Amino acid sequence: MSRAKASNAPSENDIIPLAVARSPLGDEYQAQALSLELSLPYLGVVRPKDVRHANALLFLDENGLGLQVAGKGAPGPVRAEFVTGKMGYRREHGGGAGQLVARAVGLQKTKAGLHVVDATAGLGQDAFVLASLGCRVSLFERNPVVHALLADGLARAALNVDCAPFIARMTLQAGSSIDWLTNAAEESEAADVVYLDPMFPHRDKSALVKKEMQVFRTIVGDDDDSEALLTAALAAAKYRVAVKRPRKAPAINGPEPGTRIEGKSSRYDIYPIRALPLR
Template identity: 80%
Template sequence: MTDSPSFTSPDPQLARTLAVGRSPLGDAGHAAELSQSLAIENLGVVRPKDIRTFAMVLYLDESGLGLQVTGKGAPGPVRAEFVTGKMGYRREHGGGAGQLVAKAVGLQKTHAALHVLDATAGLGQDAFVLASLGCRVTLFERNPVIHALLADGLARASLNVDCAPIVARMSLKEGSSLPWLESAGPESADVIYLDPMFPHRDKSALVKKEMQVFRMVVGDDDDSEALLEAALGCATYRVVVKRPRKAPAIAGTEPATRIEGKSSRYDIYPVKALPAR
């Protein structure tokens, strides 16, 4: 379930670097809608490798919507994909509540159906994992390009018999979560999950295709402290912050505990104990 995007005024820089295009099998109506809502040029039927005037293209083909770097030799598109690939495998063989994000949220400690607010949803991968484990998840994504990718991925997943019940527990909202968090009041969500874009200074850290493309579109989140402070004011049980494993914690309140993986960790800020059921 998604809201219709109605973001703030168009970004002039975006219009200089990004356009909409499609393959002969791409949805022409969707391309026109994206062009209008994002105030970017619609190139019509085009091949990304032939585009010279834009660094990236939101590209519609038979597989849905992808964000594609243009020019010869560019990597393939970044999509929000839940049915096949990594997320499809993770859905079928991912380890259930033993997954790190599930442990961080506390799913091993409670049988309650938690409402998780994912305040920085990105491509929705962690939110999808939590929804697959029974959580009701509200997702906020403020960048209109990433929001479009996520909305497309959820729409495609909703047509799959295995994914449809999971997507039904996910509600995608437009815009920044910060105003919602600041006005929501205490106990407005059971768990609030934050995964803000960390300001990497070491270019060698940009190893994943998704992260490289994300930084071209999104940049860094410079309001992490405000997000954390606001989240602590309206979470019922805990706030969970995902960070690169060696990155410092968000300035301000110190996490009570951490769960570490190979490349990421989860900083946990408890408010009160989770219910047993």
């Protein structure tokens, strides 16, 4: 740990919600840059299971940046991962344009290369699927911690020969998606499709997420401006707005969806504006 940052580390009597740290193989320059950018304490080289004075860590190791719960017995890190794991399997064995998110955007109805604005990108999984199917995707993620995770995941995937062509169609934007959508509508620079997947409150035990995602929800919180986001999306989208929701959850307050596509645990509310081009 550098001496410049050691003085900013919390004392052992302080419990902080989130800090930056790294393994011996984690990039120190990146760690210190994150600490400064996000105004978070930098703990230097640590083992997450040994940390007692932080609840969670933005932790850099040889696998990149992850959001890691501290302490013994904590679940594994949450990363934006496109090369391996679930997204790697999905890239190789996915269902093409028949996947629910692809149907929601309308890829079964058009061969045109659509510009999709993912206004609530999160860890970028749906955006990556759409990019792998030929869409040009602009991603917005307003939470600075999640934005950092997503930027790291995209950078790592860009170095992979199989993922690089898809990553080239994905652009991570800074700032508020509501502001961008509002300006796009005013300047007639509409996106073809706007995709929304707002965080929603979990109200019953059946909806609880996996343990490793609970810290993610704690950092991100719920999107309490979903109505404003939907309004801005409808004003900016050229062809449709697609909103991902829990299967039994109510629609976002506002106009009724024109149609719905249901899966096992989630559904997509579709707000059509005009017919998609055939090609």
